[in-house]
Amino acid sequence: MKTIIRRAVIGFSCLLSMSASATLITDVQEYNSNTATEYFVDVDSNKNNSPYYRNSSQDWEWVHNGIAGSFTSIILDISAFDVDSPSEEDDISIFDGNSWVSLGNLIGRDQEWDFTQFDLSTYAWATTQVNNGLRVKIDIDSGWLVTLGKSVLTVDDGNGNGGGGSTCVPTPGIPCTSTSVPEPSTLLIFSLGLVGLQARRKFLK
The missing domain is CATH 1.20.5 (Single alpha-helices involved in coiled-coils or other helix-helix interfaces)
Structure with missing residues (x-):
């Protein structure tokens, strides 16, 4: 016994x-948190409409809310519509505190919503930028159009800070669900x- x-x-x-x-903590940037210079689409039915369906002369950036702590995992998922991989090269970059660093291109299918995942865990400066509010931008490929639905930043925080994880689908207008x-x-x-x-x-x- x-x-x-x-x-x-x-x-x-x-x-x-x-x-x-x-302790998973998720910050979601989408239509509900748009600023004057952010263009996440509100609902699926507007995915082909201006100002959300954007071309190479309409690049833009967004900022995630700052998350306190030190992290073992930092994952960025970006939901995009109508990315014709591999021909279309829509580059995603994040700001490292001094300059913009390319993470690579979005992946996707013609006339479909897809998530592209970027792992920032190996970047020594990533935690500081997440603490300050991660800045992200898209450089849209010439001759192509793309719509973004949401940007989901998820960290694994070993310090027991507040927040909560979320499970999201790429389609806009569908709220993420909490995971406890x-x-x-x-x-x-x-x-x-x-x-x-x-x-x-x-x-x-």
């Missing part, structure tokens, strides 16, 4: 550690349940 309890305590400690080091991280009390109840099951199995043998 002592061995069972010891194993349960170790398991619970591991779960707590996982919970503490995996289990609270320590939930993990404790789960661990005690495992103790009970293991003890019952042992005594029934």
Whole structure:
């Protein structure tokens, strides 16, 4: 019985550690947070309409809300419509504090909404820029048009700061849904349940 309890305590400690080091925080920039110079489209039906469906002379940038903390993972997902990969090269760049750094091109399909994911975790300066408010811009390829639906910045914060993770779809006008991280009390109840099951199995043998 002592061995069972010891194993349960170790398991619970591991779960707590996982919970503490995996606090996902998401910041979503979309139509609802547009400024005068931002052009995320409001709903799917406007995806081919001005000023959202933009060409190479209509490049623009946006800024994510600052997120405090130090991060093990920094992921940027950008939702775009009508990116004809690989012919169309719509470049995404972020500001590193001194200059713009290209992350690469959006990917997608003709007349479809798609997410393109960029991993910023390896950039030494990325955490500072996320703390300050990550600046992002699009350089639209000459001869092409593209519409953006949303920009989703997700970080894995090991400091237990507030916020919450979200699951998003690329189509505009559809709110992201929150994803919760289990609270320590939930993990404790789960661990005690495992103790009970293991003890019952042992005594029934």
